[in-house]
Amino acid sequence: MSKLNALHNDCYFDLRYNGVKFKNYVGVFQVDDLTIEILPKIDSQEKDKKLWHDVLISMLKVTKKLNVQKVGNANVSKQNLHLLDIYFDWFLDEVEKLIHLGLIKQYNRETGNVKALKGKLEFAGHLRKNLIHKERFYTTHQVYNKDHLIHQILGYALAIIENFSKGSSIYSRCKSVQLDFPEVKQVSIDHRTFSRLKLNRKTSAYKTALEIARFIILQYAPNIKHGQESMIALLFDMNSLWEEFILNRIKYSARKSEDHIEVYGQRSKRFWQNVTIRPDIVVRKNEKITIIDTKWKNIGSSKPSTQDLRQMFVYNEYWDSSESILLYPTPDQSNAPNFSSYKNIEHSCGIGKLNIINDGKLNLEVGNEIIDWIKDR
Template sequence: MISHKRIQVYEHSFLRIGERDFDTKHFIALSKLNALHNYQYFDLKHNGVVFKQFVGVLQVDNLTIEILPKIDRYEPEENKKKWQSVLIEMLHLTKKLKIHEAGQTNVARQSITLLDIYFEWFLSEVQLLIHQGLIKQYYKQTGNVKALKGKLEFAIHIQKNLAHKERFYTTHQVYGKDHLIHQVLGQALDIITNLSKGSYLHAKCKTLKLDFPEVKSINATESTFTKLPRSRKNAPYETAISIARLIILNYAPNISKGTEKMLALLFDMNKLWEEYILIRIKQASKDNNIQVYGQNSKTFWRNVSIHPDIVLLCDKEQFIIDTKWKNIGNNKPSIHDLRQMYVYNEYWKSSKSLLLYPSSNDDFDGYIRFVSLDNTADQHKCGLGKVSIFKDCNTLLNDQIGSKILNWIMNEDKIRV
């Protein structure tokens, strides 16, 4: 049995070649993956990899690398279980991940990787589709048949059937299960079967493949997914197709001259933090008169548009929130960020805006108030807030974080939510 190895690292950390089962072949595979994605995932050094703001999971052959988020610059090794839970919960809330009962149990024991959860999610969805009954569709099939039907492919027919007068090489319609949707799911199933060797999921893959129909092998690309038909009949397939798309388009079987197979599911932590806060604030605003908008866009210059992360509208007054996933221990935002908030205030006619940072404790008090960005008294004010993402136990995410942010903002204007 193949032995799977796992490395857990934090974002913005350095992983040296030769450290914790990370070999030269893994370094070469990561460097080629980075090149395919415009060098955005890592910074490459001669002796290792410096991770950036992307979190998630990588698998190169039997080595799994989990990249975890963090707040403090020097996060202790023993906190990795906590930060794995943070990442999983954020992905779950933003609908990038679903945890089934078995997966939740394994997460609690820290005996499962993020990649396993995605694989298990996909397998459960396919298993549900098989149980409900896989759909049939009309699709075109080209080949030799014993009765003339459809369109005769004359040139190939002459070439193949000169000595077989009883055969016809045609393109004709077939009603069955070997259609594009099942071919895509079959490709994803093959990838998971290949990458899960040696894990608890491999047996489940093999069993599922016995129940899955034999379909044509394809190499799906981005354009393949645009061709998939959408109808009410296909609606139950949407989740399975979306996971298959994520797996297939991020799978690189030949990234290192065919010697390593790699799958990379990486997420920009800045965007994930933004989406997480947006969802929490929307949840908190349901019972009041505050409207919440994400990525509200306006034209800035020619075809260039600007879009703050979150816009709040209350009694015709707008309020801007821009989320920043970084440690701001000195309480001094960058000049770039302040200029950005000034422009947002100007274009959205907002008198106040907030730069929001994650923290291990709340800091909305004292000198961290709304301060004018220019010489005016009531316009272009910007506040800086640090909000704790954890509950009191400091291990679970605070599901009331949206209410906390709204209460602080609205209390500034003596508005209760």
């Protein structure tokens, strides 16, 4: 765990004596057969583990980081099903669909000894390898088969799932998929490998499978080992997830609203030289602009930090906004923003507290509440 954290600039957690203090990342990571799930929480009630497990899955679904329909709601509702299992199930679904449709073949270059001269003769290799075997030719030639980069990526992801799902139902399903999957060469895969992929009309069906494979492979840490143990981590920055969720819900509510409301996310303006500033969400209703900055923490009765207030002041100035909102989650009833004006300045900043739980599940109508806050001003 220490090596994994160091590899990512110690952003996941702090290691303490006989303990771990997690930071603002949520998700799951597995070391050998030990699986640790980190859930988002804004209260201290231990009894709400399943609630926050479901909240995390729902947030990932809304922000398109997870397609729960591909896995099936019956599987997602199981309390003992980890986020890692959901991604594995989703990937296996996609690969099974590709096998059913028919896996594509591609031309690729192959270098080696053949019994007939074809392609380009590699003289140096031919002299080195075939000094005795005069009947062979060492050539580089094109072959048309299923052993190409796309299938090598999918095969690598299947091998990771096989390694991390032993002893579960996913393991037997993975082995079954591997039997129907063609044998491909084992290659080294990193983020540069995915940048070389160019999908076309023929390979467009592979898009979703490759996106999940990218997520699984790049989070796999085969170089971090203790003995024979390897590690995989699927972790999300909760601040970013909270921001994307709120942006998605406000956009959804704005589209249904009869008022003309425009919603933008992460719009940049130059601040100083090449430095830019970007508020999380900008809402425009007619000529009125409201800036929203999301913070995933239970602020309670505390005041926002001076740095946050200064940040909102700058946003108001640069976007000609009359008001801005610091938006926090709360385990209690939602509270509309309580605005306070900056001294001798026309614009103001409010603290909004939003309860995202309704009837024991994630409240998908929070966008309506925020739109109502803005319309009532």
